Amino acid sequence: MKYIVAGIGGQGILFATKVLGHIALGKGLPVIGSEVHGMSQRGGSVISHFKIGDYQSPLIASGDADIFLAFDQSEALRNYHFLREGGQAVINVEHPAELAHPRLQDYFRQRRITLHALDGLGLIREHLGGKFLFLNVLILGALCGAGVGNFSRDEMRQAVGELAPARFREENLKGFDLGYGALAK
């Protein structure tokens, strides 16, 4: 299973892939991934590749990812090409009209891509006092809520709790549940 996680530096993307890695390791699954550190982290585009299974390289090729998590809508647009035909995307959406653009919809149809969109920032404003730092766990919750990927709600929630710093644990779990609730059927 191949995941691409994209967003803006400062959104906690590396923490999100750390959670995925933590669970996979616990299950004894081989994992390899690639992160961007350094200058690009200063508010620039950040992308993380994460592969579970028998792979040698940490990179995912264009058109090859099973799942795409996007913390930001324009970073989503920048990175849709990673998705394989029939792939699934969980996207934090601020401007629904842009997502509805006919050419973009054409692309989703051509590639049979399933979109799971949610207004993460709106949810955080409403329920988490505008603490946008928790967007990353919210997206992980949404991933489970949408029933996408190979991790159950319980194991993901447990991993978030284990890896979050103690003083932010409760808020992280709240953010996770918020994301789960937003996309759970």
Add this chain to the structure above:
Amino acid sequence: MRGVSKKKAGYGMSRKDIMLGNEAIARGLVEAGCEVAASYPGTPSSEILPAVAHWAEELGTRTVVEWGANEKVALEYAIGASFARKRSCAIMKQVGLNVAMDPFMSIAANEMDGGVLLVVADEPGCYSSQTDQDSRALALFAKIPCFDPCDAVEAKAMVFDAYEISEKYRVLTMLRPTGRVNHCRQAVECGDGVIPGRPLEFRRMPEGHRILMPMTMRGALERHNRRFEELRREFGTAFGKYNFEVPAQGPARLGIIACGLCYAVVRDVLKALGRTDVALLKIGTPVPLPLDLVQDFIGRHDSVLILEETFPVVEQQLLDRTKVQGRWNGWVPMEWELSPEVITSIILRALGEPAALPAWEATLEEARKALQLGRRGPRLCPGCGHRPSYLAIRKAYPDCILCSDIGCYGLAIAQKAVDTNVCMGGSITVASGIAMAFRAEGKPASRPIFATLGDSTFFHMGLPGLASAVYNKHPFVLVILDNGITAMTGGQGHPGVGGKLRPGEKSGSVDIEGAVRGCGVTHLVVQEPYDVSGSVRVLKEAWEHARTAEEPAVVILRHPCITMLKAPPTPRPVRVDPDKCTGCRYCLTHFNCPGIGWDENTKKTFIDRRFCVSCGVCVDACPRDAIVFTGEEA
């Protein structure tokens, strides 16, 4: 690593942790008995040294773990420790090796005592670098052995072998990961054991190695060249774990020789393409190249593709390239990363089956164009003290020549503030050069000259430039942007602020003002950059002094790094008054804070609460006074 490993400590004989390539290298260093580790931070190598300290704590070793003021310092630390028979290492990014070239080239032909490793992280793709150089080419130039790992697991294993080789041949040995290996995340075995340290020993050898002078080079150069050929033989015969063939099933239509990350990518690409008719030779020890092995492989195939990053180091060591498809004949691009996409297209082309661009790519590209997807470059953090510093310099002298340097503040390029940016410490000396150009015209500078660099960069390579400027009486203003930390690379200490990596260790610190005065500077002012009008006044006075006294003046704009030192500003919330905002965009182009957004519908700016930290400094950035404090409103 942190959090995960602590929880899992005590699992038994050995365990696997998910870790970064850098953390794996660090783990290898500690387990292999490295007793002295030194570095200067630089992406993609920065996490190695802190991880050495972390693992040393966990494994209970005495390993000395220290930052040097620059990479030359760090390499010389490692050389000294090796002379005292300790296993040591110096860690840096590729650009750092340029700074350390003097000890690097000098020591290459020497016979070392304790095993000594040079870990140099290259960065194909230039994500956080201004060069795409291949340090393996410098290993070849210096004639020292080089290991080129393909992932985190191999990088860790190579540390042990590199020490063995370094001690067997008494030679400085290079481990050269690329950024994708440094920052790959993978499950890596943690051993429990640590190779015991050696007792310190320093025997005087007045005629021997350690003294690098013309008269001691006779014999040393011959020995050095002989050693290089012996290493080539050993790499060709005894290193099957790093240099091996993945044969085709049946006759091979193509042979590929791949090094480092390219090997891992080729494996995945061939699997994805379902190709079993391609033979692959992995080379993990590219310098000196095991020629017998490589030439035998080439001899058995009709054509052979060579994939390595970033310079044709393997390719250029070959004696006969007639059957080789590589950079020399344009099959492999000379620039940028060899990504999975690039490698796929090269392989398909070499097989005579070039792939057409899929239709969906064009659709997606049209959507991106229609939705006006722009580039999102990195920017200074909201509340950063550097942002008002550059605003103040440009307010004081819109036409000044501003020479900047390597660090976060280079991002002020997005504020239309920066004119030059060359290398570490280059702000001061390039400003000097411009002052000399004015001097060559026989008249005073008609435009103010400013140099800006950070506190860590000042100690890295700023001091010799400042001393030279005082010596030569160069009129310019040096602005030291002092945020009290090495920020861009993740918040490391430096001589100006102290701070050690092993818990409980004491550090000293050098007073920046004292260092500046010690260089002979007479005009020195310290100023808070959040006070923009105060900064403008101080900067003007400094240039007046520099111009009239014909000597450098120094202003220290000091504000703690809000991100790394977790120093949030005293909240002074602001809003944009839409009646006053004319949509001139000056605040966007000259202040460039993520906390200020642009509303396409109203054609006016607004405060983006997602990013704004309420530092209130942007009030000074609006020429129409349209950004106002919310507290002051009636």
